[in-house]
Amino acid sequence: MLSIALANTATKVTNPGLPAMTTVSTTLPLSLSLDQFRDLRDIIYEKSGIFFAENKLYLLENRLGRRLKELQLPSFGDYIDHIRNQHGASSEFHQIYNAVTINETFFFRFQAQLEVFKKLFADLTKQRLAQGNRSIDIWSAASSSGEELYTLAIIVNELLGPAAPNWKIQLLGTDISHRALKRAKDATYSKNSFRGSMTEAQKQHYFVEEGNLFRVNNKIRDMVQFRYLNLNEVSAIRSMANVDFIFCRNVMIYFDDEMKKRVMRSMYGMLNHGGYFFLGEAESLHGISSSFKVEHFSGAFVYKKE
Ligand SMILES: C[S@@+](CC[C@H](N)C(=O)[O-])C[C@H]1O[C@@H](n2cnc3c(N)ncnc32)[C@H](O)[C@@H]1O
Numbered sequence: 027m028l029s030i031a032l033a034n035t036a037t038k039v040t041n042p043g044l045p046a047m048t049t050v051s052t053t054l055p056l057s058l059s060l061d062q063f064r065d066l067r068d069i070i071y072e073k074s075g076i077f078f079a080e081n082k083l084y085l086l087e088n089r090l091g092r093r094l095k096e097l098q099l100p101s102f103g104d105y106i107d108h109i110r111n112q113h114g115a116s117s118e119f120h121q122i123y124n125a126v127t128i129n130e131t132f133f134f135r136f137q138a139q140l141e142v143f144k145k146l147f148a149d150l151t152k153q154r155l156a157q158g159n160r161s162i163d164i165w166s167a168a169s170s171s172g173e174e175l176y177t178l179a180i181i182v183n184e185l186l187g188p189a190a191p192n193w194k195i196q197l198l199g200t201d202i203s204h205r206a207l208k209r210a211k212d213a214t215y216s217k218n219s220f221r222g223s224m225t226e227a228q229k230q231h232y233f234v235e236e237g238n239l240f241r242v243n244n245k246i247r248d249m250v251q252f253r254y255l256n257l258n259e260v261s262a263i264r265s266m267a268n269v270d271f272i273f274c275r276n277v278m279i280y281f282d283d284e285m286k287k288r289v290m291r292s293m294y295g296m297l298n299h300g301g302y303f304f305l306g307e308a309e310s311l312h313g314i315s316s317s318f319k320v321e322h323f324s325g326a327f328v329y330k331k332e
Contacts, residue, residue, distance in 0.1 A: 056087075056091050056094060056095075056101070056102070057087065057102075058083060058086060058087040058090075058091075058102045059102070060080070060083065062102045062103060062106060063078075063080070063083045063086060063087075065106050066086060066090070066102070066105075066106060067082075067086065069106070069109060069110070070122060070126065071282075071285075073119055073256075073258065074119075074123060074202060074256060074258050075256075075257060075258035075280075075281050075282075075285035075288070075289070076126065076127070076280045076281065077280065077281060077282040077285065078126075085126075086126065087102075089125040089126055090102075090105065090122070090125055090126070092125070093105070093121055093122070093125055109122070120204050123202045123203050123204070124203050124204060124205040124206075127202065127203045127206065127280075128280070129170040129171055129203060129205075129206045129209075130170070130276070131170040131171060131173045131174055131219075131276070132173050132218070132219050132220065132221050132222045133173045133176065133177050133215075133219055133220055133222045133224045134177050134222035134223045134224040135173070135174065135177070135222045135275070135307075136275070136306065136307045136326070137222070137223040138323075138324065138325030138326040139304060139307070139325075139326040139328070140177070140181065141323075141324075141325075141326075142323045142326050142328055143178070143181065143271065143302075143304070144181060144185060145323075146271070146302055146328070147162070147181070147182065147185055147271070148185055150162060150270060150300075151185070151186070151193075153300075160192055160193045160194060161193070161194040161195070161196070162193070162194075162195050162196070162270050162271075163195075163196045163198075163268060163269045163270050163271075163298075164178055164182070164195065164196065164197050164198070164269070164270065164271045164273070165198050165199075165200070165266060165269045165271070165272050165273065166178065166197075166198070166199040166200070166273045167200055167255070167257065167272055167273065167274040167277070167293070168200075168201055168202075168257070168274060168275070168276070168277035169199030169200060169201050169206075169207075169210060169252060170201055170203070170206045170210070171206050171209035171210050171215075171219075172199060172206075172209065172210025172211075172213060172242075172250075172252065173215070173219050173222075174199070174273060174275065175197055175198075175199035175210070175250050175252070176213070176232075176242050176246055176250065177222075177224075178197060178273070179197050179246045179249040179250050180224075180228060180232055180246060182195055182197065182249070183245070183246065183249065195249065196251075197249055197250045197251070198250070198251050198252075198253070198266075199250060199251070199252040199253075200252070200253055200254065200255035201252075201254070201255070202254070202255070202256045202257070204254060207252050207253070207254060210252045211252055213241055213242040213247050214236065214239050214240070214241045214242075215233075215239060215240050215241075215242075216238065216239055216240075217238070220240070232245075232246050257277070257281075257289050258285065258288075260288065260292050263289070263292035263293060263296060264292060264295070264296065266296045267296055268296070268298050269296050269297055269298065269301060270297075270298050270300075270301045270302070271301065271302050271304070272293055272296070272297060272301070272302070272303045272304065273304045274289075274293065274303065274304065274305060275304060275305055275306040275307075275309070276306035276309070277306075278305065278306075278309055278314075279306075279308075279309065283313070283314065286314045287314055287315065290311065290314055290315040290317075291315075294315065294317050294318070294331060297331040298331070299331055299332065300330070300331070300332070301330070301331050302328050302329065302330055302331075303318060303328065303329040303330075303331070304328055304329075305329070307326075311329060317331070318330060318331060319331075319332050
């Protein structure tokens with residue numbers, strides 16, 4: 027349980043071991059009751075689709091307790107009153123999204139699926155060339171701090187080689203967390219981000235060493251864009267028309283089935299016919315969407331919009 031020292035909890039006590047009327051600071055527990063947890067969880071769900079089961083009470087208490095401290099609010103009841111009158115796009119909601127989202131990610135995550143992407147991307151470039159069309163749209167729909175999208179940019183750069191300047195490849199990363207988006211735009215990473223299957227040669231080639239950190243080089247940075255998008259907002263997803271590849275990996279686990287279905291209906295509509303949808307390694311659309319054709323490859327399956 028989180029505790030904060032509150033100015034108004036300084037209590038005058040008479041302690042036989044201390045001079046009379048010594049002031050002693052006590053602390054009040056800053057605790058989240060089950061009713062308050064349910065109120066908060068419902069507000070967060072309504073705005074973002076992120077769902078917290080009741081065993082996550084202490085997680086919310088801990089993560090949002092820090093925010094109460096910053097705002098110097100004495101209780102979660104006051105915090106709930108504070109956010110009730112705000113809109114989903116307000117800055118306090120952004121603080122909440124920063125606090126409650128799990129932004130875990132790394133470069134070259136789920137290599138078997140990335141191999142499938144390489145094949146499908148190469149096939150699509152041939153098809154597009156035959157049609158006289160040199161544009162391809164790729165969307166990382168919960169891009170977190172950017173490692174996923176930079177991985178795709180590196181792969182695309184290697185596949186296109188010297189022909190790259192003749193292509194218009196849109197690589198867009200979106201996320202609900204402004205803090206994660208800032209890290210993506212800063213493009214500077216610690217060794218923790220390199221625990222995937224990136225080769226040492228790729229690391230040397232595409233990153234600039236800065237002390238203990240590694241910054242993505244300008245060529246790869248110039249290939250990508252990042253912006254805020256809340257997957258709970260259907261109109262925001264609908265603004266993403268004509269996408270060829272959607273990566274929506276390791277985010278649906280934070281949604282309940284109703285939200286998953288809502289997101290999938292919108293995303294399906296935004297994919298081009300022949301386009302592909304990629305989930306995380308432990309995820310599936312079983313019971314969520316039957317609109318796609320499942321294509322199986324060695325070590326991974328992907329969803330195709332026919
Ligand atoms: C675990 S990370 C996944 C990162 C990356 N896709 C991967 O697989 O490595 C999940 C991301 O989903 C984002 N997220 C959660 N709810 C979201 C929502 N409603 N709209 C957009 N992004 C959301 C979080 O901010 C977080 O950065």
